[in-house]
Structures are given as structure tokens and as C-alpha cells.
Amino acid sequence: MPFQQGSARTRQRTVLLVGMVVLLAALLLAVVLASVLTHGKQEVSPRMLKWKDRGTTKNLQEVILGRCYSYVMARYPELGDKDCLKIWESLKHAFIYKNPCNITSEDYQPLMELASHRIPCNKSLFWSKTSDLAHRYTKSNQNFLTLEDTLLGYMADRVSWCGDPSAPGINYESCPKRSECESNPSSVFWKMASKMFAEAACGVVQVMLNGSVEAGAFRSSSIFGSIEIFNLNPDKVSEIHIWLMHDIGGPQSESCSGHSIKRLKSILEERNFKITCEDNYRPVQLLQCVHNPDHTHCRLCTNTT
Numbered sequence: 001m002p003f004q005q006g007s008a009r010t011r012q013r014t015v016l017l018v019g020m021v022v023l024l025a026a027l028l029l030a031v032v033l034a035s036v037l038t039h040g041k042q043e044v045s046p047r048m049l050k051w052k053d054r055g056t057t058k059n060l061q062e063v064i065l066g067r068c069y070s071y072v073m074a075r076y077p078e079l080g081d082k083d084c085l086k087i088w089e090s091l092k093h094a095f096i097y098k099n100p101c102n103i104t105s106e107d108y109q110p111l112m113e114l115a116s117h118r119i120p121c122n123k124s125l126f127w128s129k130t131s132d133l134a135h136r137y138t139k140s141n142q143n144f145l146t147l148e149d150t151l152l153g154y155m156a157d158r159v160s161w162c163g164d165p166s167a168p169g170i171n172y173e174s175c176p177k178r179s180e181c182e183s184n185p186s187s188v189f190w191k192m193a194s195k196m197f198a199e200a201a202c203g204v205v206q207v208m209l210n211g212s213v214e215a216g217a218f219r220s221s222s223i224f225g226s227i228e229i230f231n232l233n234p235d236k237v238s239e240i241h242i243w244l245m246h247d248i249g250g251p252q253s254e255s256c257s258g259h260s261i262k263r264l265k266s267i268l269e270e271r272n273f274k275i276t277c278e279d280n281y282r283p284v285q286l287l288q289c290v291h292n293p294d295h296t297h298c299r300l301c302t303n304t305t
Helices: 002-041 060-075 084-095 105-115 131-140 151-156 185-200 223-231 259-270 282-289
Strands: 125-128 203-210 237-245 275-279
Touching: 060 084, 060 151, 084 105, 084 185, 105 151, 105 185, 125 131, 125 223, 131 203, 131 282, 151 185, 185 223, 223 259, 237 259, 237 282, 259 275
Parallel strands: 125 203, 203 237, 237 275
Antiparallel strands: none
């Protein structure tokens, strides 16, 4: 009898142990399944993706602060009341710890208000596909300002930034291009800054376009063609001068009578602007000739016999 009782107890313990093992295995399986299902529903951190554009500029804070102080203290001391620290903080808060494909204009609104300043009449110079030439011209002629010559543009020119929801909140490895997602930090910033620059323009406005571009000097998809021309105010802008520049020694794909320029004129005329267009505006062409002094287009005069 004692032997039979012991065998019964052993079987009970075995059954109990097996049951506990089965229960623990079931619980473990449930936890694993829940984890997998939950993970599948979570948003993938943008850092797990490899974007196509360069990452955030190293030492971004120092770069932005340095440019800001240089602009308001040395270049335009009349803007010395601008608070560069607040400007940096507003830029940082616009993108840090945020998905770089979900940036909105509201994110940048505080920055735009802090860094905006008056643009004198007759000084606004817009450009498309002439970045290097336009900026060389404004450096040599202080009578004109591009967007990149304003405080906002000066701080952000050739600088990159984007955030990430996970720590440290900034992605230094890569940032999304516009082709990957339109609401990225760079695209939203430059659209807002371009809109504000156009709204501030008054008097005579200059536009420098590239007549050597095969696809046409004016492109509706450009920042100038899609944003800036529609935010110029006909009540503030008296006239628009188009400077159609050709590369020295390069193709002359389009003149002031070309197809895309006619389209641009039509858009501007519908908005009641006065327009003039000049092929190879001489003061700008002379700047091009600094690098091509012997080209026939760069001769101030020719000898005749």
C-alpha cells in the first residue's frame, strides 16, 4: 500500500509539473506574439531608413549662431536687436525629435517671425538656375539682395538639418530629399522663406534666369515659378526686370522672345505687373567675363579698319 500511494503522488507531481511547463510555455508564446504584433504596428524610426540627402551639418548650433552674430553685428549692425540665441532655439525646436517627413509650416513660424527684417525697395533679386552668378553679383554689387543675402537665407545657405524621434533627436547620417518626402525640414523651410522674401519685395524687382538651360529658362516647378512669382504684390512692385543670362561660350537655348519667357510674361501680366526683359544684362555679363576675358562676348570694343 505505501508503495502504491507513493506512485500516485509521483504521478500527480509529474502531471502538475507538466501542466505548469505547458502553462509557462503558453504564456511565453503569448508574450512573444504580442510583442511581434505590437512591433509591426509601431512606426519605424526614420533613423532605420537611409535617406538620400546628406545628414545634419556637424556643429549645426555653432554654425547657425556664428552666422547670425556675423550678420547682425558686422554686416548689418542696424539689426543688432535680433536675438540669435532665440533664433537658434526656434530653429532647433522646428525639427528636433520630429519625423523628418512630417514637418509643417507651423513648426517654422516662430523662426520666421524672429529672423524676418525689412527688405529695401528696388533691391530684391530673384534667381532660377543662376545661383552662383546671382550671388557673385550681389557680393560685388551691394545694391541688390537675394534670399540668401537676408538673415534667414544667410544662416541656412548650404546647411542641412533633420530630426529623428529617437535620441539624440537629430540625424547626422542622412536627411530626406524632396523626392522622398515633400514635407522635409529643408523643403518646408525654403518654401516659407521664399514666400516671405517675395511678399517683402517692393519697387523694381530683378529676376536672373539662365538662357542656356535646354529645358527653358523659366520652369513652373521651380521655387521662383511655383512660389515667388505668386507672392509678389502688384500693389507694392512697380516693375519686374528679367535678366536672361547665357553662359559665356555656352549654348543660347532661349532669348527674351523664347517660349518659356513668353509663358512667364503671360503669368506676370495676368497679375498686372509691368515687365521688361534683357538678354545678357551687361553688368552681370562683365562679371562672367572675369573668368573668360578673351572670349568674343567679353570684348568691350572691337577695332575696325
